[in-house]
Amino acid sequence: MSSHSSEKQPQSLTRRHWLAGTGLALSAAGLSGFSKTAMAQAAATAAAPKPLPPFANWKTADAMIVHSSSTIELKRSAFGSSVITPSEKLFIRNNLPTPDAAIVADRDAWVLQVEGVKKPASFSLKQLRAMGVESVTTVLQCSGNGRGFFPSKPSGTPWQVGAAGCVVWSGVPVKALIEACGGVADGMAFMTGTGGEKLPEGVDPKSLIVERSMPLKAFEDAILAWELNGSPLPLAHGGPLRLIVPGYTGVNNIKYIKRLAFTSTQTEAKIQKHGYRITAAGQESSPNDPSVWEMPVKSWITAPLADNGELSAGQTVIQGVAFGGVHAVKLVEVSADGGKSWHKARFFGPDMGKYAWRQFSVTLPLSAGAHKLVSRATDTAGNVQPEQRLENAHGYNNNSWADHAVSVTVAA
Ligand SMILES: Nc1nc2c(c(=O)[nH]1)N[C@H]1C(S)=C(S)[C@@H](COP(=O)(O)O)O[C@H]1N2
Numbered sequence: 001m002s003s004h005s006s007e008k009q010p011q012s013l014t015r016r017h018w019l020a021g022t023g024l025a026l027s028a029a030g031l032s033g034f035s036k037t038a039m040a041q042a043a044a045t046a047a048a049p050k051p052l053p054p055f056a057n058w059k060t061a062d063a064m065i066v067h068s069s070s071t072i073e074l075k076r077s078a079f080g081s082s083v084i085t086p087s088e089k090l091f092i093r094n095n096l097p098t099p100d101a102a103i104v105a106d107r108d109a110w111v112l113q114v115e116g117v118k119k120p121a122s123f124s125l126k127q128l129r130a131m132g133v134e135s136v137t138t139v140l141q142c143s144g145n146g147r148g149f150f151p152s153k154p155s156g157t158p159w160q161v162g163a164a165g166c167v168v169w170s171g172v173p174v175k176a177l178i179e180a181c182g183g184v185a186d187g188m189a190f191m192t193g194t195g196g197e198k199l200p201e202g203v204d205p206k207s208l209i210v211e212r213s214m215p216l217k218a219f220e221d222a223i224l225a226w227e228l229n230g231s232p233l234p235l236a237h238g239g240p241l242r243l244i245v246p247g248y249t250g251v252n253n254i255k256y257i258k259r260l261a262f263t264s265t266q267t268e269a270k271i272q273k274h275g276y277r278i279t280a281a282g283q284e285s286s287p288n289d290p291s292v293w294e295m296p297v298k299s300w301i302t303a304p305l306a307d308n309g310e311l312s313a314g315q316t317v318i319q320g321v322a323f324g325g326v327h328a329v330k331l332v333e334v335s336a337d338g339g340k341s342w343h344k345a346r347f348f349g350p351d352m353g354k355y356a357w358r359q360f361s362v363t364l365p366l367s368a369g370a371h372k373l374v375s376r377a378t379d380t381a382g383n384v385q386p387e388q389r390l391e392n393a394h395g396y397n398n399n400s401w402a403d404h405a406v407s408v409t410v411a412a
C-alpha cells in the first residue's frame with residue numbers, strides 16, 4: 001500500500017497513545033472503578049466528531065464529515081439544490097501536509113515552470129493573469145469517492161458520496177500557455193503536473209511528490225486556475241495556482257502547481273507508478289494497471305434520506321446529482337423499488353456545461369413501508385452507470401448504482 005493511498009490518520013494514533021498512557025497510570029493507582037469511567041469517557045471522545053483543522057476552519061462545520069485533518073467530506077444530506085457547491089462545502093483531500101499559508105500571502109509572486117514546449121519558460125502568476133482568462137465549471141471528485149461502499153474495505157478513506165463537488169474555476173487555459181511557449185515539443189505524449197509542497201529532506205522525492213501524468217489530449221480543456229467560485233483560490237484547494245483537468249478524477253487536478261511539463265513518458269513518481277491504478281483485488285499495484293484518469297458516469301440521490309425525518313405516504317420529490325466525466329450527462333432514471341422499475345427524471349437548474357453535474361428530480365408516489373431509492377445515469381456517449389462496482393484493490397471509481405442506494409421508510 002502506498003503512502004499516498006493509505007491516508008494515515010495521525011490523530012487516531014495520538015488517541016491510542018493517550019489511551020495507553022491513561023490505562024497505565026490508572027492501573028498503577030489501582031482505581032479500577034474510576035478506570036471504567038475514564039474508559040467510557042475516552043470512548044465518547046472517540047465517537048465525537050473531529051473538529052475542522054485550522055486551515056479549513058472556514059468550512060461549514062455541520063455539513064462536513066472530518067475523517068482526518070487532510071480528508072474531509074460533505075454529508076450526503078448537505079448537497080442542497082444549487083448546481084454550484086459553495087466553497088465552504090467542498091471536500092478536502094491532501095496527500096501531504098498542507099503548505100504554509102505564506103504561499104498565498106503574495107499570490108502574484110507564485111512561479112510556474114513550463115517544460116516540454118518549444119520555448120520552455122517560467123511565468124509568475126502575475127504574468128499568467130495577463131495571458132487571458134477563462135472559466136469552467138467541473139465536478140471535482142476524489143478517485144476514492146464511494147470507497148466506503150466496497151465490502152472488501154480497501155485501505156484509504158472510506159468516502160461515501162461527499163468527496164465531490166461542482167464548482168467554477170477561473171484562470172488561463174493551458175492552450176493559451178502552450179501557444180505562448182511556441183507549442184508542445186515533438187514526441188510528447190503526456191501532460192505532467194507537479195505539486196509545490198515542500199518535501200522533507202533525506203527522503204526520495206519520487207516516493208512522496210504529488211506529480212501526475214495524463215494523456216496529452218487532457219490539455220485541450222485544462223486551465224490553470226487562480227479563482228474558485230469567484231474568489232481567490234483558497235490554500236486548502238490549491239491556491240495560489242491549480243491545474244484543473246475537466247472530467248478527470250481529483251488527484252489529476254494538481255494543487256499549488258509549480259511545474260507543468262509535456263513529457264514523452266509518465267512520471268516516475270510513486271503516486272503515478274503505483275498509486276491511483278485500477279489493480280485487481282488482492283494484487284500489488286503495477287505500472288501496467290490502468291491509471292485513474294477520466295471519471296466514469298455516475299449519479300446519486302441526495303434527498304430524501306433516512307436521517308431527514310419520517311416520510312409520509314404520497315407524492316415524494318426525489319432528487320440528486322448526475323455527471324458524465326468527460327461527457328455530458330444525458331439521462332437519469334430513478335427507481336423506488338431497488339432497480340426493478342425505472343422512471344425518467346428531469347434535470348433542473350442551470351446547465352453549466354458538459355463537465356458540470358446536473359441536478360435531477362422526479363416525483364413518485366411512495367406507499368407506506370420500506371423503499372430502496374436508486375438512480376442510474378447515462379452520458380452522451382451512451383455509457384450507462386452500472387449496477388455493480390468495478391472491484392479493485394484500492395477502491396477507486398465506484399459508480400455502482402446499487403452501492404449508492406438510499407433506504408427510506410414511509411410511515412403508515
Ligand atoms: N499538490 C497536490 N495536489 C493534489 C493533492 C495533493 O495532495 N497535493 N491531492 C489530490 C487529490 S487525491 C484530490 S481528491 C484533490 C482534492 O482537491 P480538494 O482538496 O481541493 O478537494 O486534489 C488533488 N491534488
Ligand SMILES: [Mo]
Pocket residue numbers: 093141142143144250251
Ligand atoms: Mo483523491
